[in-house]
C-alpha cells in the first residue's frame with residue numbers, strides 16, 4: 001500500500017498565512033496533540049470497560065519526547081489508533097476542513113483575529129511549529145495494519161504501510177527552524193505544566209531526579225540519595241472531579257496550595273457541580289484580599305474536560321467575582337471564540353447566572369450557620385458582597401439578607417437590624433432615617449464622640465468601594481440618608497426641628513461673621529453664624545456630604561464627575577453664636593484681639609478635621625504656646 005494524494009483544500013499555501021497570524025499562540029500545538037492522545041486513550045479504556053476491546057490495555061501513558069539532534073518532538077499514545085482509511089478521513093478531511101474554512105472566511109474579513117479565534121485548530125496546529133509531520137498508527141481493531149502518514153505542510157500527503165507494532169499513535173513533528181525554542185526541554189515542560197497539569201491520563205515527559213532516604217550513616221543520621229523517576233506532568237484526578245462528600249477541608253486547602261503555591265489559605269470555597277442544562281464542575285475559592293486587587297485578578301482558570309484553556313474568564317464569571325480564585329471546568333463553554341460571541345452565547349449566560357447564584361447561596365448559608373466566623377471574615381468578604389450588590393440586581397436581592405455594616409465599636413448589623421437599631425433616635429423631622437458614618441475614625445474622632453454623646457451610632461465605611469456602595473444603598477433603601485459624621489453640624493445632619501434661639505442681635509451676628517471671614521481670609525471657607533447649644537463646639541468646619549462624595553466617586557473611578565475634580569475644596573465654617581466665645585469676641589475692644597481669638601478657634605476646628613498642616617500648623621503651635629505664657 002502506498003498512496004499519494006492531495007488534501008482537498010482549494011486555496012494553496014494556507015499554511016504560511018495561518019502561521020503568521022497565530023504567531024503568539026504557537027504553543028497550543030502541544031495542547032491539541034496531547035489532548036488528542038488523551039482522548040484516544042480514554043476511548044480505548046472505555047471500549048475495554050464495555051467489553052468491546054478484549055486485548056491487553058497495557059501501559060496507557062501518553063509520552064512526550066524531544067530529540068534535539070533530530071529536531072523532533074514526538075507525542076506517543078496507546079490509544080485506539082487509526083487505520084489508513086481513518087487517517088484519511090479524520091486527518092485529511094476533518095482536521096484540514098477547519099483550516100480550509102478558515103482561509104475562506106479570512107479572504108473576505110477585515111479582522112483576522114476575530115476569525116482565528118473561531119476555529120479549534122486541532123491536529124492541524126502541528127504545522128505551526130513543524131515543517132513536516134508524520135503519523136505512525138496501529139488501530140486497536142483486530143487484523144488492522146499499521147499505517148504511516150507524512151505531510152510536509154503543503155497540501156500534498158503520502159500514506160503508506162507503517163511499522164508500528166503496538167496499538168496507538170505516534171505523532172512526530174520535524175520542528176522548523178524558527179520554532180526551535182520548542183526543542184528546549186524547559187519550554188516543553190512549561191507548556192505541559194500550563195495545559196496538561198490535570199489531564200485525566202498520565203502524561204510522561206522524560207525523567208526527573210528526586211532525593212530519597214537511603215538508610216542511616218554511622219552516627220545514625222539519615223542518608224539521602226538521588227534517584228531518577230519518570231517525570232509525570234499531571235495529577236489525573238484533581239479534586240474538582242470528585243464528589244464533595246468524599247473531600248475534607250484539608251483536600252481543598254491542599255489543592256489551593258497546588259494551584260497557588262505562595263498564597264495564604266483562602267477564607268472558604270464553593271464546589272461547583274452541575275450537569276444540566278450545562279455541564280460544569282469546579283471549585284471557587286474566596287481569597288484573603290490584599291490591597292493590590294489587580295494582582296489578585298485573573299486567577300480563575302478555565303478548563304474543558306481537564307484541559308487548561310485560559311485564565312481569561314471574563315463573561316463566564318461575573319465581573320464582581322473576578323477576584324475569586326480556582327477552577328471552572330466545562331465542555332459547554334465555546335472555546336476559541338471571540339469575546340463578542342462569548343457574551344451572546346446562551347450557555348455562557350446561564351453559567352454566569354449559575355455562578356452568581358451559587359456564590360450568593362453559599363454566603364447566605366455561611367451567614368446563617370456560622371454568623372460569628374462570617375463576621376470575622378467580613379472585611380474580606382465585604383468587598384465582593386458590596387461590589388456584587390452594586391453591579392448585579394439578582395445578587396443584591398439575595399445579599400440584602402447578609403450584607404453587614406459595622407459601627408465604630410466593631411459591632412456588625414445586617415441592614416434590617418441596623419434600621420431597627422437607629423430608627424428611634426436617628427429619624428429626622430421629615431421621617432428620613434439618617435445613618436452616620438466615618439471613613440477614618442482616627443481622624444474624625446471628635447465628630448464621632450459628639451455623635452455618640454448624643455446617643456447616635458456611627459458606622460465605619462472605610463474601603464475604596466464604600467462611596468459607591470453608600471450611593472447605591474441610598475437609592476435602594478427607602479427614606480434613608482447616609483451622611484459622613486463630619487459633614488455638618490450634628491443637629492443639621494439629623495435635623496429634628498429642635499429650634500434654638502440665637503442670643504445675638506442681627507447686628508452682632510453680622511459683625512461676628514465678618515471677624516471670622518476676615519481672620520480666615522479664604523473665600524473657599526463659607527462662614528455662617530448659627531444658633532447651637534452653648535456646650536457645642538464654638539466653631540465647626542465641614543465639607544458638604546454632596547461635594548465630598550462627588551470628589552470621592554471621581555477619585556475611585558465613578559465616571560462622569562470630572563468637573564468636580566477641578567474645583568477647589570470648599571468648606572462650611574459654622575460659628576456657634578450661642579457659645580461664650582462669641583460673646584467674648586464681640587466684647588473685645590481691639591481688632592487684633594478679636595482676630596486672634598477667632599483665628600485660634602478656627603485653627604482648633606481645622607485641627608480636629610485634620611486640615612491643619614505645614615506653616616499653618618507651626619503658626620498655630622507658636623501662637624498657642626505664647627498664649628500659655630500670657
Ligand SMILES: Nc1ncnc2c1ncn2[C@@H]1O[C@H](COP(=O)(O)OP(=O)(O)OP(=O)(O)O)[C@@H](O)[C@H]1O
Nearest residue numbers: 036037040081090091094095120121122123124169
Ligand atoms: N492520537 C490520536 N489517536 C487517534 N485518533 C486521533 C489522534 N489524533 C487525532 N485523531 C483523530 O483525528 C480527528 C481530528 O483531530 P483534530 O484534533 O483535528 O480534531 P478534534 O480532536 O476532533 O477536534 P478539536 O478541534 O477539538 O481538536 C480526531 O477527532 C480523531 O478522530
